[in-house]
Amino acid sequence: MANIQSFYHTDPLEDANIWQNLKQAIVKSSGFKRWQYEQSPEKIQDISLDQLVSSYLRETLEALAY
Numbered sequence: 211m212a213n214i215q216s217f218y219h220t221d222p223l224e225d226a227n228i229w230q231n232l233k234q235a236i237v238k239s240s241g242f243k244r245w246q247y248e249q250s251p252e253k254i255q256d257i258s259l260d261q262l263v264s265s266y267l268r269e270t271l272e273a274l275a276y
Contacts, residue, residue, distance in 0.1 A: 233263050242266050 236242050237259065245266050246254065254262060 233259065236263050236266065241270070245269070 242263070246262065257265075
């Protein structure tokens with residue numbers, strides 16, 4: 211049985227790897243592609259992929275919460 215503390219211990223390198231994998235999966239998704247297509251070019255130009263994915267996730271969660 212796993213120690214409960216092991217669930218709360220985070221390794222920054224592991225977190226970064228998880229984020230990279232998650233980000234790539236999101237970018238490949240049809241939902242992200244549709245969202246990106248619907249954005250005005252001025253809104254998303256010169257924005258990093260991290261920021262685009264974060265915006266997409268924020269807007270998606272806000273829509274779900276509504």
